[in-house]
Every structure is written in C-alpha cells, then in structure tokens.
Amino acid sequence: MKTACSNCNLRELCLPIGLADDELKKLDQLVSTRKRLKRGDHLYHAGQAFESIFAVRSGFFKTDVLIEDGRDQVTGFQMPGELLGLDGISNELHTCNAIALEDSEVCAIPFSRLEGLSRQIHTLQNHFHKVMSREIVRDHGVMMLLGTMRAEERLAAFLLNLSHRFKARGYSPIEFNLRMSRDEIGSYLGLKLETVSRAFSRFQDEGLLSVHQREIRLIDPERLRLLITHQRT
Amino acid sequence: MKTACSNCNLRELCLPIGLADDELKKLDQLVSTRKRLKRGDHLYHAGQAFESIFAVRSGFFKTDVLIEDGRDQVTGFQMPGELLGLDGISNELHTCNAIALEDSEVCAIPFSRLEGLSRQIHTLQNHFHKVMSREIVRDHGVMMLLGTMRAEERLAAFLLNLSHRFKARGYSPIEFNLRMSRDEIGSYLGLKLETVSRAFSRFQDEGLLSVHQREIRLIDPERLRLLITHQRT
DNA sequence: TGGGGGCGTTGACGTGGATCAAATACGGGA
DNA sequence: TCCCGTATTTGATCCACGTCAACGCCCCCA
DSSP: OOOOGGGOTTTTTSTTTTOOHHHHHHHHHHTOOEEEEOTTOEEEOTTSBOOEEEEEEESOEEEEEEOTTSOEEEEEEEOTTOEEOGGGTTTTBOOSEEEESSSEEEEEEEHHHHHHHHHHOHHHHHHHHHHHHHHHHHHHHHHHHHHHOOHHHHHHHHHHHHHHHHHHTTSOSSEEEOOSOHHHHHHHHTOOHHHHHHHHHHHHHTTSEEEETTEEEESOHHHHHHHHHOOOO | OOOOGGGOTTTTTSTTTTOOHHHHHHHHHHTOOEEEEOTTOEEEOTTSBOOEEEEEEESOEEEEEEOTTSOEEEEEEEOTTOEEOGGGTTTTBOOSEEEESSSEEEEEEEHHHHHHHHHHOHHHHHHHHHHHHHHHHHHHHHHHHHHHOOHHHHHHHHHHHHHHHHHHTTSOSSEEEOOSOHHHHHHHHTOOHHHHHHHHHHHHHTTSEEEETTEEEESOHHHHHHHHHOOOO
C-alpha cells in the first residue's frame, strides 16, 4: 500500500502544507515509517530518548505529565493531522507520555532528517516553525483557561475547540464522541471528574447540548460561546 | 559602542550557544538593531504584525493576553538572555503584549533573516528549535502548576523558578527583588493578589523566607521545594 | 514637608469546586 | 445471557480561595 504524504488526505492539515510536488516527494522519503497502536498503548514515555516527531494519521491521543508525588496533568489531546513530540526537541528526551485513546496510526518523522530537509526547503522550514509557534499559542490559551475561567466556561471552551477541530477534518462539528474519560477531561481542564460530569448535566438541563456517555451533540453552540465570552463583573 | 552577540556576556544563555567564531559573526550582522524601553513601555502589542523576535539584553518583561470580556492572563516573565515573540511566528501576528517591567534593552532579530541563517548554520537551526521546544515544555510546567497545585505550592514553584534563573545569570539565588506586582504574580499563577500576599505572609511566618515589599530573601529553599513535592494524599 | 495615589496587607465572610459516598449504567468476557 | 469491573452520575458536606472592605506603607511631587 502506498502511504506517502503526497497522497495522504491530511496533507493540508499536517506538515506538507504548501509544498510543491517535487518537495512533497522528498518529504515522502523521510516519512516512510508508520506505526500502529492499540487503544491504551504508549507512543512514547516521558524520559525516553527523542528521535522523531509523530504525525497522527488516524485515531486519537492524549499527552500527559506525571510527577512522583502523584500529580498528573493531561497537556493535550491530538487528532489526525496534528503533531506529537515537539516538547522532546529541547533536551532530546520526551518530557511527557503520549497514549493512544483508540486504535491509531502515526507517521514517524526522524527529527534530524526533518531539520536537514527544512534547510533545503524554505516552505517546509517556515511551516514547521509555524507549527511549533502554534503549539505555544495553544498552550497560552490553555493557561488562560486554567488561570481565569470557571468550571463551566472551561468545559464549554473545550467542547467548542473539539468542535472546530472535527469540523476542520470534515466531521460533524455538532455531533461527535469524546474519546477520553471524564477524568481525562478533568485533568486537562484542571477540574475533578465529578465537576466535569456535573457541568455536562447542567448543560444538558439547560438545553445547550445532549450527552449520552461519550456521545455529544451540541444543540446551541452559540449560547455555549456566549457562556465563555460573557462579560466579567 | 560594540554591541554584537560575539561580545555579549549573555551569549551562553541566548541564541548564540555553541556557535563557532565565524558563525557568530554572521549572527552579529543579523542582530544589529537594539531597542531601549522604559518601565511600562510595550515592546509589542497583541495583533501587531510580527517581524522579529527579541532577546532581552537587560531589564525585565512580562507577556500577557487580554480578552475583550476583561480577562487577563500573564503568560510569562522574561529576563536577560530569554527570547520574546515566539508566539507571533504562527500567524505573523503577535498574540500577546510584551511590556517592560523596568527600564530594559532588547536585541531585535528579524525572523526571516534568522530562518535564512539557520538554513546555513545547523547549530543555530537546532538551537533555535530547542529554544522553541523549551518554551513548550515551560508552558506545560505552567499548565501543571495551574491545573494541579494549591496556592502556596504555586507561589513556591514560582519563587524557586525565579531563583534558578537568577542563579544562571550570576545573581544571588536567595536574595532578589521581584520586578512585578502581587497582581501580576497572581495573574500568572491563577490567583488573586490577596491570596498571593497571604501566601507570602505565611511563608514569612513559617521562616521560609523574608519579604519586604518586593525584596525577597529565601531562608529555607529546601523546605520550599518540599512544600511542592510533598506527597499528595 | 505634607498630601495623595498606588501597592500591599489583613480581616470577615461567601462560594465554587473538591471530597466523600453511594447508586447506576455500561462493556467485555465466560 | 449473566456477571464483574470500570466509568459516570448524583447528593451531602467541607474548605481553599475569592470577594469585599479597611487600613498601612512607600514614593513622588507640589
């Protein structure tokens, strides 16, 4: 089976954005390694040597940081077309765990070869920088969420973010299923699982959405959005 | 006055790490523009076009994100040798405000020229990637802090982080003055200024440090560290 | 030298979310 | 199909931090 970037339908979301055909072929050679993971498998562990970044081809991941004293923070959820492992570049060690939330497939991109290729292809170099920068911006958004929002605002922001990302991938932005548990959502949002569950129930009571287990249907996304933007006192 | 990277005493903390003499000279040409700011001046505003990243040469900065509804989150504090503006790469727009907390000086590094040079100098390319990645790792640390720590733990982590960074710059790691207000610390840590103030008082009562306005002296840094690492229940 | 404004501290009180606990729903395997 | 372990929901109670308010300190400027 042919599994190159050049015929991947995620190429407009992933690393190859804006590359010419001949450039895309060079990238193909670099991204030859694929890896399949089953639900629950680790793509990498914190502390492990960093060699490659990974592009999610199918499936769903979470990344988290654990520390000895038992603290545990989910730092992100990744869907197809998104990159994993950028945090490992700094010390050539992965600094978090990446775990498949469902059966998944990733493309491994050997980092030193990516640096090599991006010295040749300006477009690739610039795009890669933008991807890293976007990750920083995303993290600032999460900091804002964790630092200033109340529980329901956090959950609303989270759901709308998922909604956008599903939409960008051609899935329904109003009906989707969560791949992660209430506990994992809570860890990401700095809340306890009970609080997440209560916020879901409340949203449902108020007619903003319907939840059945992990099946979500957004009924009134606009009101969800207002809930976040609402003037502070 | 000669103000090149090659004779800057921050070069081992900043962008030039590990460059050979001839490479350093090329970098010098790129980093020719300097800018002085007075306390309270903006280095850039959110929304402004992104052209350069900046290296702090002297002084102290904060970056923050404001949103319409009045929310406000400090996303970081930057000291000499650290870079500002990496978040602007993604959309060629600055996404936050950078404000001098005291009279400061920065070196402007035109980004497209930096990309050009890093295509020629592998060491520079790799180092720049590590700097961006380090920023991502730092942000994950803040997410952990905001998501899982209680007020006193957050403040302890903050103070120890400042302490390390002062030490790395040759200043005392146990005696320093904060350049930011209680309110700014609170915004960074996801706390109200009163909570920050109370935590300082409590630390002082318990003999962990002494505070007089913005003058801090760490008396028992080890116990501060324990306070953070303490086993969760 | 005195007054005013900004910043910081401290106290009293309220509340959002954590914690503890129990009941229910679901999914996967024998 | 039944059973068991795990995830989720819901209720009752608690507490860390937020809120509101008063006061003190410091610095700047007239």
